[in-house]
Amino acid sequence: MADKIYDALREETKKRLKPRTRQARLAEKLGVTPSQINDFKTGRNDANPQLRRQIAAELGINYDAIVNQGSPGIPVISYVSAGKSFQWTDQGYTSGDGFDFIDLPPGAKYSPGLYAVRVKGDSMRPLYKDGATFIVKPESREEITHEDIVVWKDEDYNAWVKMVLFHENQIIFRSLNSQYPDIVKKSDEIILMDKVIATVY
DSSP states (O other), X not given: OHHHHHHHHHHHHHHHTOSHHHHHHHXXXXXXXXXXXXXXXXXXXXXXXXXXXXXXXXXXXXXXXXHTTTOSXXXXXXXXXXXXXXXXXXXXXXXXXXXXXXXXXXXOOOOTTOEXXXXXXXXXXXXXXXXXXXXXXXXXXXXXXTTOEEEEEETTXXXXXXXXXXXXXXXXXXXXXXXXXXXXEEGGGEEEEXXXXXXEO
């Protein structure tokens, strides 16, 4: 089992350290020699656990997900509305912690700080049902494009999941269930808007 773990870490390390100059910069940052990084990358040495974690952290690799084969995985930190509004309640979880954990589904790209929210309501039917879990990329507002699915929070800390549309100086949050009206906001009326990158049922 350990060999598979190290192989998975090595493969991710190889992908992200293709330019040799990046390998040298990483070694300098971690206070080790480039040959120590290269020995781990090529399989000549598995490196000590602390160095493996440091390499993974610097390269944005989800070390815990690989070592624990997907567990603890992505923390579920709150519920969001797909219907009537209610306030965001993350219960003060520290980064990486939550009331539940889910695996990152195949094809979804890991990035540091990913979190998950669970849906209550039917405004996103038929595509997304009550109880679905969305994996969300934090601080991703600049990456959001027209018709993306987003988690957003208003000035009163009410939180929803909706499709987002951009029209002139307005941001329109649309339900997939036509029984629910659009919610129209200005940019400064939104205190959080993060991109949903995957859905788990």
